[in-house]
Amino acid sequence: MNTVEDGTQGDVLAGEEVAHGATPSTHARLTAYVRRGGVIVPILTAIIAFVVGGLVVLVTGHNPFSTYRAIFNGTGLNWLFPWVGGAARKTAAFDLQQTLIATTPLILVGLAVAFAFRAGLFNIGGQGQYTVGGIVAVWIGSSFAGMPAVPHIALAVVGAGAAGAAWAGIAGALKATVGANEVISTIMLNWIAIWGGVYLFGLGGPLQDPHQPSVPVSSTVKASAKLPVFWGNAQLQGLHIGLFIALAGVVLFWILLNRTRLGYEVRAVGLNPDAASYAGISPARNYFRVMAICGMFAGVAAAMDILGWKFNLFTNDIQASQVGFLGIAVALLGRNTAVGTIAAALLFGALQTGTSDRFLDPSVFDPNLASNLTLMIQGLIVLLVSTDVIALRVLRSGRGVAVALGRRGKRQEPRA
């Protein structure tokens, strides 16, 4: 879908500036987008989405300001304010731990989508790769009793990453060999993974927990495979070290993309597959490698959730999870960059925690409503990020005002 079909392939590199019917690849458009708006456009995009969300709150008879304040307090980000003290600070610390726990997998699935974008591929299959990774993580984590902690954790994380890589690799291989559109194949792989997980852990399934035969759930992860908690109480779901693994993933993403031959080839294929293959870079080989790396990120994301705080996998959790889909929103808002992904993941992680029924004060706003408000805001953000035009227009009119003010200022200067 990203290739140009009607004979004007030479113009692809020109990016947004192409004036003919041909359209640049997704990557070309996204780079143009990054070049023009800088960091302001994504921030503006998020703000617009929050304003629209606030309007919905207002229309349905609630106070948007107190709602957003309650959501903010639920995220624990007020911990960062030095004036929050005493009991409030303790609560905030706990809430912030939860926000960061939610942020951890989002960073990694964001990278899973962003890496594909940089190669001109659309990995809509983060959810399936995440699911497969989770299945393998919980399987390894709940087996091998008596294994020392470090190799057990390493085995589970590597296994989950490999499973995600293999799952995404199917889509990459299909794209490379028969040219199957990766959007379609990854969507199909998502649902195959989800139903596969429901089969494995469902009642009578091969990996269902034998200790509770009437519950559709996996076996519980052994203590040796649980990620250590470094902030907060391990019994009360403190912050596990997965956050550092996710940040290491970000570093890996940046190095892979910017400092390796692989990254160079990936970016070249993303910019223009034809030019890349003319230069001796095989797009087919890179499609496979890119998808496998994406799947690896998503698989590790699931391992962080399973080994960090979930410890088992319910079938209805497999079906309801949106983490992998959120990766698309994270990658787009973060503009497929390493640092942007962290910021966007933190935003969505905070939203998720702040609107969950555990942390949002129900006397201010019904958490059931709020979690749907989150979905709406996420949708709006993806929608607005899908085209830079709106945010840019707002920005430009803002700049126009600023320029006009500036001129007036300058004119006034000589008088003064």
Next chain:
Amino acid sequence: MSVGTLTATPSRLAAPRQLGIAGLVLAIVAWVITLPPALVRSPAPSIVVAVVAIAAGSAALAGRQRRLGYGAIALALLAVAGAVADTRAGVGHLKVVFTWSVLVAAMLRYATPLLFAALGGIISERSGVINIGLEGMMLIGAFFGIWGADVLHSWVLGCLVAIASGGLLALVHAIFSIHLRADQVVSGTAVNFLALGITGYFFIAHYGPNGTPSRVSQVPNVKLPLIQHVGFFGGAIGNTNLLTWIALLLVPGLSLFLFRTRWGLRLRAVGEKPRAADTVGLPVLRTRYVAVVASGMLAALGGAYLSVAFVGSFNQDMTEGRGFIALAAVIFGKWRPAGALAATLLFGFSSALADRLPTFSQTAATLFQALPYLLTLIAVAGIIGRSRAPASVGIPYVKE
């Protein structure tokens, strides 16, 4: 090519195409004879029939009918496996699961929402706009359909409200992907998120924890007076929902429209070669707008079928990926209404079977749910014939 030389001139003796089709039919027969009503209790006859089917498939292969040939051979092998499983199963179980009239009725029930959405998807994609947002459009139709039926006390108005809501959501997708030239997959993803949020929010805000009221005006079933009590047909189609009939009638309607009318030709031209269409004066952007909005309306009607006709209530995320199955049906059916019908019937049958299989085994039933996705993955992989999308699907059009 040894088989080819055996049959001398396959094109004259028996056309390879016919041989392939015969192989497919024989493979199905090999399986069906072990089911009620025939209930052959030994796999031997099935194996004999399957071998003949494989021979026919090989002959078709030799005659360069790769798709049919491999299809017949694969199906014959599956049929043998199925026949062996059937003959080992209890007769009582088989009779419970394979009550054909009930299975067909259930297949139609499951296929209806998929068919509406798939037909919508075909219109949109034929005009050159990918519609990943079918899922969201179905969901919004499901909620606003039942909301309309509840508030306005009429299923007709409920369906109209659903259609309007789906059209509006599709308009958002259209504006972003056509006018603002956003990436169509991203925009469609956004539509899915939005629909999930909007329906969930208003569902909670309006109905609260009690959910939709139990007595909502529902789309009636059509009771066919002549065949309602006539054995198989009575059970299968004698008491089918009105929307199912509408969906089935839409198939030839859309087929005629796409391939036999001027407007259909224009729609396809816009999706294949927008530059050429523009050159001869066709309004490319306007055509795409109309197509996308129409697809949203159809998908929403499919969603409304779920809430207003099938279940009679709404719950959050009730479409559960049916929009993606519909998308799969579009591709599996090669962007043709008849193909989409075949695909949705197949997917519907697999759901119907999954529904009844728990008497056998819960786990097998679950795996049947994955079948549509697996088949579509195989289809896009080109193993059973390559699906070719409209040439310009996914590419925004810029007027010169």
